[in-house]
Amino acid sequence: xxxxxxxxxxxxxxxxxxxxxxxxxxxxxxxxxxxxxxxxxxxxxxxxxxxxxxxxxxxxxxxxxxxxxxxxxxxxxxxxxxxxxxxxxxxxxxxxxxxxxxxxxxxxxxxxxxxxxxxxxxxxxxxxxxxxxxxxxxxxxxxxxxxxxxxxxxxxxxxxxxxxxxxxxxxxxxxxxxxxxxxxxxxxxxxxxxxxxxxxxxxxxxxxxxxxxxxxxxxxxxxxxxxxxxxxxxxxxxxxxxxxxxxxxxxxxxxxxxxxxxxxxxxxxxxxxxxxxxxxxxxxxxxxxxxxxxxxxxxxxxxxxxxxxxxxxxxxxxxxxxx
Amino acid sequence: xxxxxxxxxxxxxxxxxxxxxxxxxxxxxxxxxxxxxxxxxxxxxxxxxxxxxxxxxxxxxxxxxxxxxxxxxxxxxxxxxxxxxxxxxxxxxxxxxxxxxxxxxxxxxxxxxxxxxxxxxxxxxxxxxxxxxxxxxxxxxxxxxxxxxxxxxxxxxxxxxxxxxxxxxxxxxxxxxxxxxxxxxxxxxxxxxxxxxxxxxxxxxxxxxxxxxxxxxxxxxxxxxxxxxxxxxxxxxxxxxxxxxxxxxxxx
Ligand SMILES: Nc1ncnc2c1ncn2[C@@H]1O[C@H](COP(=O)(O)OP(=O)(O)O)[C@@H](O)[C@H]1O
Ligand SMILES: [Mg+2]
Numbered sequence: 001x002x003x004x005x006x007x008x009x010x011x012x013x014x015x016x017x018x019x020x021x022x023x024x025x026x027x028x029x030x031x032x033x034x035x036x037x038x039x040x041x042x043x044x045x046x047x048x049x050x051x052x053x054x055x056x057x058x059x060x061x062x063x064x065x066x067x068x069x070x071x072x073x074x075x076x077x078x079x080x081x082x083x084x085x086x087x088x089x090x091x092x093x094x095x096x097x098x099x100x101x102x103x104x105x106x107x108x109x110x111x112x113x114x115x116x117x118x119x120x121x122x123x124x125x126x127x128x129x130x131x132x133x134x135x136x137x138x139x140x141x142x143x144x145x146x147x148x149x150x151x152x153x154x155x156x157x158x159x160x161x162x163x164x165x166x167x168x169x170x171x172x173x174x175x176x177x178x179x180x181x182x183x184x185x186x187x188x189x190x191x192x193x194x195x196x197x198x199x200x201x202x203x204x205x206x207x208x209x210x211x212x213x214x215x216x217x218x219x220x221x222x223x224x225x226x227x228x229x230x231x232x233x234x235x236x237x238x239x240x241x242x243x244x245x246x247x248x249x250x251x252x253x254x255x256x257x258x259x260x261x262x263x264x265x266x267x268x269x270x271x272x273x274x275x276x277x278x279x280x281x282x283x284x285x286x287x288x289x290x291x292x293x294x295x296x297x298x299x300x301x302x303x304x305x306x307x308x309x310x311x312x313x314x315x316x317x318x319x320x321x322x323x
Numbered sequence: 324x325x326x327x328x329x330x331x332x333x334x335x336x337x338x339x340x341x342x343x344x345x346x347x348x349x350x351x352x353x354x355x356x357x358x359x360x361x362x363x364x365x366x367x368x369x370x371x372x373x374x375x376x377x378x379x380x381x382x383x384x385x386x387x388x389x390x391x392x393x394x395x396x397x398x399x400x401x402x403x404x405x406x407x408x409x410x411x412x413x414x415x416x417x418x419x420x421x422x423x424x425x426x427x428x429x430x431x432x433x434x435x436x437x438x439x440x441x442x443x444x445x446x447x448x449x450x451x452x453x454x455x456x457x458x459x460x461x462x463x464x465x466x467x468x469x470x471x472x473x474x475x476x477x478x479x480x481x482x483x484x485x486x487x488x489x490x491x492x493x494x495x496x497x498x499x500x501x502x503x504x505x506x507x508x509x510x511x512x513x514x515x516x517x518x519x520x521x522x523x524x525x526x527x528x529x530x531x532x533x534x535x536x537x538x539x540x541x542x543x544x545x546x547x548x549x550x551x552x553x554x555x556x557x558x559x560x561x562x563x564x565x566x567x568x569x570x571x572x573x574x575x
Pocket of ligand 1: 046
């Protein structure tokens, strides 16, 4: 059996008129990153709060690190670290005091709590601000302190709710480095995001949510393939053979489409592209071109951007959902 | 046991916050002094038959009790603000007792109630107040005051958990504290009041507290009043601690 470190089934949660979670299933394998991708209001925060024992769902079950979140929340809390969407650092406490407090609440002896605080502050580049109250920190520094606070106890499972929202690109990449280092250490990370490139860059698997429903769960590549819209692009060694290439590509084209020369401004001329639907198209095209003696210098299957995937998926659901 | 160490760590957090914002102590330092001055010199002549000193001896123990009851209001407000800001989300995701954040905050309030006692006794002495009993009874009065403050403030904690904003905590608490403290034996002797008001004063928990503190500071019967006060304190804990904890657990 697969080693699932997060396993949730049929989670439902309603706030008044809003069905924040409408039967959500989640599964995350140990030692991986699961990206939960969705627009504002999709239910990401609600799902994280349920998994982190902050909120009881109306229905459904959830296991984190093998422990039932509803039956034994205390045991779950020993294994998780949470960085919520809104920084929960204490503004009147210094960086050090914030982290030492967490350490002491995790039953670390005073000296160990202090050492761990110093270590984390250094790692997050906050050593100079360590003695200042957190209210003097910039947004990015607060975010980092908040993340550091969730790592004090070396948690096995880490929940990050939109960890990079509002950060500039350089800070975002730093945060990605932190996430990767945690996975290297053996932790599993569930992170929510509205950034497609973030999920693509970090996640082993992506769950797309919208209106409290999971509308896709796949690897980044699998997701792109499933949505379709792949393009096969071929460059013959001899530009004179382009008509032959077009003929071959037409034979493998997705229904209702035809191959065409690439004439877009900026692209090097001499290639032809065709939308395809099946993976077999690539092999078929290669075999056919060999048979016809067309030499090829470039041959690539382009996946749609995650951006397109996202809009296709959410766009479809959104039109169906009542407004 | 870990509840205690966790509460201790969280109490320390509250104390650090208090030290960083000393202006938050105004309601337990300058405000009681202003009230004491106002009431002594404004009403002392009229109520005390011109004998301001006698009125101060009567008034100070009562105002001590009033300041304690008012001193608990800020606690509910602070807790409410902390929850709204999400600071408590972190605590909720840690393997600590659900009670620890509330118990910790209450423990830190000891400093505020001690401050009320010391400021009022010091300033009262400057104004001419004299302890007529002795050192130990005075210490007992302070201990009882702090103890009562710690019990009474759970009402504020509970209100802080159930209302939406910290402003509303203040509104609700003053609606409760003002009638309790003015409708008591704090400012005037009970036998000067109309019958219906006497009835209210008799069942008001502030009344036995004030009577006990008076006995301990300026002399008079203590034992009976103390017993009633202790029963009230236990009652406040029995009712409002579970209410507050439950409201906290429900507030997501
Ligand atoms: N405490 C709450 N009370 C009322 N509505 C809520 C509450 N929390 C979330 N919601 C609603 O539930 C939906 C999902 O919210 P949320 O989980 O925060 O989404 P996301 O994190 O994906 O932006 C939203 O419509 C939001 O307004
Ligand atoms: Mg959110």
